[in-house]
Amino acid sequence: MKVLFATPEAAPLVKTGGLGDVSGALPAALRREGIDVRLLMPGFPSVLAYAAGRSEVVAELDLPPFPRATLLATTMPDGVPLYVLACDPLFDRPGGPYLQPAGGDWPDNDIRFALLSRAAATLSHETSPLEWRPDVLHCNDWQTGLAPTYLDVLGGVRARTVLTIHNLAYQGLCPPEVLPRLGLPWDVYRMDGVEYHGHVSFLKGGLQMADRITTVSPGYAREIQHEPLGFGLQGLLSWRARDLVGILNGIDTTIWDPANDPLIPRRYRADTLPRKDDNRAALREYFALDATPKVPVVGIVSRLVPQKGFDLLLGCADEAMALGMQLAVLGSGDVATETAFRARESRYPGSVGVRTGFDERLSHLVEAGADLFLMPSRFEPCGLNQMYSQRYGTPVVARATGGLADSIVDATPETVAAGTGTGFMFADATPEALLAALERAVAAFADRRAWRRIQRAGMARDFSWDAAARTYAALYDSVVTSG
Ligand code: ADP
Ligand code: GLC
Numbered sequence: 001m002k003v004l005f006a007t008p009e010a011a012p013l014v015k016t017g018g019l020g021d022v023s024g025a026l027p028a029a030l031r032r033e034g035i036d037v038r039l040l041m042p043g044f045p046s047v048l049a050y051a052a053g054r055s056e057v058v059a060e061l062d063l064p065p066f067p068r069a070t071l072l073a074t075t076m077p078d079g080v081p082l083y084v085l086a087c088d089p090l091f092d093r094p095g096g097p098y099l100q101p102a103g104g105d106w107p108d109n110d111i112r113f114a115l116l117s118r119a120a121a122t123l124s125h126e127t128s129p130l131e132w133r134p135d136v137l138h139c140n141d142w143q144t145g146l147a148p149t150y151l152d153v154l155g156g157v158r159a160r161t162v163l164t165i166h167n168l169a170y171q172g173l174c175p176p177e178v179l180p181r182l183g184l185p186w187d188v189y190r191m192d193g194v195e196y197h198g199h200v201s202f203l204k205g206g207l208q209m210a211d212r213i214t215t216v217s218p219g220y221a222r223e224i225q226h227e228p229l230g231f232g233l234q235g236l237l238s239w240r241a242r243d244l245v246g247i248l249n250g251i252d253t254t255i256w257d258p259a260n261d262p263l264i265p266r267r268y269r270a271d272t273l274p275r276k277d278d279n280r281a282a283l284r285e286y287f288a289l290d291a292t293p294k295v296p297v298v299g300i301v302s303r304l305v306p307q308k309g310f311d312l313l314l315g316c317a318d319e320a321m322a323l324g325m326q327l328a329v330l331g332s333g334d335v336a337t338e339t340a341f342r343a344r345e346s347r348y349p350g351s352v353g354v355r356t357g358f359d360e361r362l363s364h365l366v367e368a369g370a371d372l373f374l375m376p377s378r379f380e381p382c383g384l385n386q387m388y389s390q391r392y393g394t395p396v397v398a399r400a401t402g403g404l405a406d407s408i409v410d411a412t413p414e415t416v417a418a419g420t421g422t423g424f425m426f427a428d429a430t431p432e433a434l435l436a437a438l439e440r441a442v443a444a445f446a447d448r449r450a451w452r453r454i455q456r457a458g459m460a461r462d463f464s465w466d467a468a469a470r471t472y473a474a475l476y477d478s479v480v481t482s483g
Helices: 018-032 045-051 109-123 147-154 176-182 202-209 218-223 232-239 271-286 312-313 316-324 335-347 362-370 385-391 402-407 413-418 431-445 447-459 466-481
Strands: 002-006 036-042 056-061 069-075 081-087 137-139 160-165 199-201 212-215 244-246 297-304 324-331 350-354 371-373 396-399 423-425
Touching: 002 018, 002 109, 002 324, 018 137, 018 466, 036 109, 045 069, 045 081, 081 109, 109 137, 109 147, 109 176, 109 218, 109 413, 137 147, 137 312, 137 324, 137 466, 147 160, 147 202, 147 212, 160 202, 160 466, 176 199, 202 232, 212 218, 212 324, 218 371, 218 402, 271 324, 271 362, 271 447, 297 312, 297 335, 297 362, 312 316, 312 431, 316 431, 324 335, 324 362, 335 350, 350 385, 362 385, 371 385, 371 431, 385 396, 385 402, 385 447, 396 402, 396 431, 413 447, 423 431, 431 447
Parallel strands: 002 036, 002 137, 036 081, 137 160, 160 212, 212 244, 297 324, 297 371, 324 350, 371 396, 396 423
Antiparallel strands: 056 069, 069 081
């Protein structure tokens, strides 16, 4: 089984969020299942720097109206084969993969990611310049969502397609006038094609054309078939329900392992949990929090965007602080949310610490040093930090949605006694409901024996990629044999 895994980001080379983590870990797990999976990723500056001196040119891609591109072959640090789509005018720029240095989307993101989709289609088609031809093209999110449309237009002998939705809120919309610049004929602009309320939607085209659709948790697969989490695509998704499956992400258990994490001051296991206290001390120092014993530190590591629900926390911040807790926030994103957290930091010096920016090392310290981890998401396709947190013995306070509901067991007296409760869930997206969950968590923290049980229950869970990789492997088999 040969699979081309097309993605805009893959850790450790490029990462803006969970898709980077997934693309950095799932392909290696698939290779362990015996699948010849290879990555395709744009030649962003960090990727070109990595590839320099350890890659070879394997093809020139002349795909008008796009600028000429070069395909480089190399391997990821963990050995997974990687094709780099080098097209300097489109990808070799400062700033992020999607954002300009000063913030705001690159104005030509449609062209940039149409080229990624177009290249993925070419490599999966009988006209590919490569000898290696995949049986399945696995696309991820809107950035590769046009590939099934290009394959449909190309016709002929081509790979089967799987499209994974990591986040339906981002759909890749552009005005229809752009179509000629994407090298697409007008007739794809139809209701059962890329047309979406007067726009071209990269993602919708993919959802129409892909042979199979997956998303990153079973819960989210159900939620997106209805309002409001279908973001306008619920009708299409429920129409395609037979081809839609939710597969819970795993985590890279070599990178996220408290017993073996080079990025934290003190390593620990379930049977050496008191050592975790040293990480809390380091965390407090880093965030300038008072060394107040007995008060739990609540950690946050997140993109600061409406999806993540921090307005719920800001809506009950005074009451939450009155419960007796400290807050350590690492995040970046909306300026208004950053500013609101900063205001709480000034109001509660020594009890609230905020660090903005993207900091991989610090994210490990928060996971290891915090007593509780907070994810009040309004929606969460999967979420990875709740799995990291459980593995680090850091119980999670989370809203019961999507992948959070699928991966955390609410700690009730029964589940704690049974040794299965791992976190504190709330249902309603209100500050009151969040506050009630925080109150339960702070109370549980004060009960040492119950607390250790909750920590150990989380640490004992298997969040490795093995199960998901087997499910994807079976899906590839079924899509190839059904075709
Ligand atoms: P999403 O993809 O929606 O942002 P996930 O929970 O799937 O959410 O994944 C987020 C990933 O990005 C995690 O690995 C998390 O640790 C990381 N992350 C988010 N914000 C930051 C930050 N400011 N600094 C470091 N890592 C971050
Ligand atoms: C998206 C989602 C997140 C998920 C990640 C990886 O960014 O917001 O919930 O974990 O993709 O699939």
